[in-house]
Amino acid sequence: MLDDVVVLDLSRILAGPYCTQLLADLGARVIKVEAPRGDDTRGWGPPHAHDQSGYFLSVNRGKESVVLDLKTERGRALAQALAGRADVLVENFKVGDLARYGLDPETLHAANPGLIYASITGYGSAGPRASQSGYDAALQAITGVMAMTGEAGRPPAKLGVAWIDVLTGLHAAVGVLAALHERAATGLGRVLELSLFETGLASLVNQAQGALLTGEAPQRLGSAHPSIVPYQAFETADAPLMLTVGNDAQFRRACAVLDLPLADEPRFATNEARVRHRGELIPLLNERLQAERRDVWLERFREAGVSATPVLDLPDALRDPQAEALGTVGRYRHPTAGEVPYVRSPLRHHRPTGSAGDGSPADEGDAARPPLLGEHTATVLTDLLGLGPEELAAAEREGAVRTARAMPAGSEAPGGGDAAG
Numbered sequence: 001m002l003d004d005v006v007v008l009d010l011s012r013i014l015a016g017p018y019c020t021q022l023l024a025d026l027g028a029r030v031i032k033v034e035a036p037r038g039d040d041t042r043g044w045g046p047p048h049a050h051d052q053s054g055y056f057l058s059v060n061r062g063k064e065s066v067v068l069d070l071k072t073e074r075g076r077a078l079a080q081a082l083a084g085r086a087d088v089l090v091e092n093f094k095v096g097d098l099a100r101y102g103l104d105p106e107t108l109h110a111a112n113p114g115l116i117y118a119s120i121t122g123y124g125s126a127g128p129r130a131s132q133s134g135y136d137a138a139l140q141a142i143t144g145v146m147a148m149t150g151e152a153g154r155p156p157a158k159l160g161v162a163w164i165d166v167l168t169g170l171h172a173a174v175g176v177l178a179a180l181h182e183r184a185a186t187g188l189g190r191v192l193e194l195s196l197f198e199t200g201l202a203s204l205v206n207q208a209q210g211a212l213l214t215g216e217a218p219q220r221l222g223s224a225h226p227s228i229v230p231y232q233a234f235e236t237a238d239a240p241l242m243l244t245v246g247n248d249a250q251f252r253r254a255c256a257v258l259d260l261p262l263a264d265e266p267r268f269a270t271n272e273a274r275v276r277h278r279g280e281l282i283p284l285l286n287e288r289l290q291a292e293r294r295d296v297w298l299e300r301f302r303e304a305g306v307s308a309t310p311v312l313d314l315p316d317a318l319r320d321p322q323a324e325a326l327g328t329v330g331r332y333r334h335p336t337a338g339e340v341p342y343v344r345s346p347l348r349h350h351r352p353t354g355s356a357g358d359g360s361p362a363d364e365g366d367a368a369r370p371p372l373l374g375e376h377t378a379t380v381l382t383d384l385l386g387l388g389p390e391e392l393a394a395a396e397r398e399g400a401v402r403t404a405r406a407m408p409a410g411s412e413a414p415g416g417g418d419a420a421g
Contacts, residue, residue, distance in 0.1 A: 018169030
């Protein structure tokens with residue numbers, strides 16, 4: 001759907017690369033500009049797929065890697081020239097850093113007024129923290145996420161994934177799509193600013209609204225919900241399940257399944273009453289649920305129309321029959337790592353007739369893969385900027401660019417290829 005869009009990706013780590021991978025999944029040509037050492041996440045492991053870090057593989061699918069040294073004059077000039085050919089630029093440098101290289105919005109828009117420039121920072125471009133680096137764990141701490149996560153009476157806990165980074169990347173992609181829509185009518189670009197800090201706060205939704213209304217901090221409730229009861233994980237005779245009762249009718253049906261005469265008691269009859277009497281209700285449910293195996297309860301709840309699911313670890317979730325039915329896990333062939341499994345985009349798209357354009361690889365191995373470091377330097381600089389062999393060689397001798405074939409022996413596979421995987 002974005003086949004005619006060129007994205008210059010000057011970001012690294014997670015938030016920016018997640019944004020640009022979303023755009024690549026939608027068909028955009030994403031040119032990932034890396035420093036000679038590569039994106040930091042290329043070295044973040046284990047786990048690895050042969051010589052490739054799992055972290056890098058997870059957010060750089062479908063991109064082309066170009067190595068430019070922005071500390072050199074020619075490297076800066078080439079980056080500026082690529083920005084002049086791009087529709088979108090995504091970056092997550094510290095505030096003001098790219099101005100040193102002539103890659104700030106004002107400079108680039110003078111040459112390319114239609115450029116959509118998305119800037120991702122830790123704390124925004126103003127305020128006392130604007131110059132600080134933004135790491136997801138630090139942002140989980142400062143936005144209140146960590147203080148509300150974990151079990152009651154236990155220390156604060158970090159979420160098991162860089163949640164704020166991912167949501168910031170998603171917000172950035174939405175902003176880019178809106179700006180592309182506007183540009184189709186006006187011909188003019190936009191400067192989009194996103195910060196991990198504001199994304200973290202905005203993504204707390206009902207919890208943030210509650211704190212604004214009451215001035216009270218959310219409490220650590222483990223898997224439980226602050227405003228709905230019962231809505232949490234319970235132990236059964238052999239394994240945990242998640243019971244999510246969304247209204248009073250469902251609670252009545254859950255009580256029938258559990259054979260507990262609680263639905264008509266005033267302290268449990270309504271959700272508001274159940275929230276007030278949480279400490280009395282939960283032990284009763286806990287005791288009853290531990291009397292049978294999880295599969296027994298899951299089947300009974302399913303038949304009664306009550307939402308209950310197994311608590312799975314991640315490998316089991318990826319192997320779940322639902323994931324298999326949807327084709328959630330795909331595979332691609334990588335030149336050094338071999339066949340690599342990956343989680344496909346959750347956005348499936350097709351034309352109304354379903355006849356074409358679903359955006360999904362037809363066969364295993366056909367999916368776009370993450371690039372080797374510098375794999376597409378020569379191709380991109382030749383195709384988009386018209387560099388000839390002599391110019392490319394001169395730039396390489398100066399250290400302004402690096403191609404895959406110029407990498408130290410053993411650091412990448414030889415002959416990395418000229419096309420996006």
